Amino acid sequence: MKKIIEGNKINLRFLKLSDAKSIHKYAKDPLISRTTFVPYPYTLKHARSFIRKSQIAARKGKWYAYGIEKKSSPEIIGIIGIHGVNKKNKRADLGYWLGKKFWGGGMVSEAVELVVKACFLNLKLNRITSCVLPGNPASTKILKKNGFIEEGILRKQIFKGNRWQDIYLYGLLREDFKKKKFRK
Secondary structure, eight states, rough: OOOOEEEESSEEEEEEEEHHHHHHHTTSSSSHHHHSSSSOOOOOOHHHHHHHHHHHHHHHHEEEEEEEEEEEEEEOOOHHHHHEEEETEEEEEEEEOOOGGGGOOOOOOOOHHHHHHHHHHHHHOEEHHHHHOTOOHHHHHHHHHHTOOOEEEEEEEEEETEEEEEEEEEEEEEEHHHHHHOOO
């Protein structure tokens, strides 16, 4: 995977340890944890550990985490990543979050499009999945806009917030990607 992926509104880039403060700044918001799989409370130590692990995993080809930055600033305002890369079965899982201050601007939708394109073209994947927690209609909308199809509900899949929660599973196949017109 490329270390930098350029878009129209945003750039995606591999993370550096110096990004820990900005990641912490936006990920520590309880709303981020409530709508994603980011732990709460989210500490600076979490951010540093995540960056280190992502750097090692990228070198091994296991997962790739990108910082989302606006074109106008190098500050990381969110994360998008592809994890669980399975080269034999040509599949992986997509996850993302964006600082609340930037919600509604189309940045995550663009980030999803950029990463999906890179995964199908560079990693030669056949399938990408993404999971959404109940109560996150914005994420559902983003996935559907990018061609993902709801495939089902994984009942009581995770223990979060002191209770078992369902998650909605979305999938995108290579053949669906080929039908959709993506940016060049």
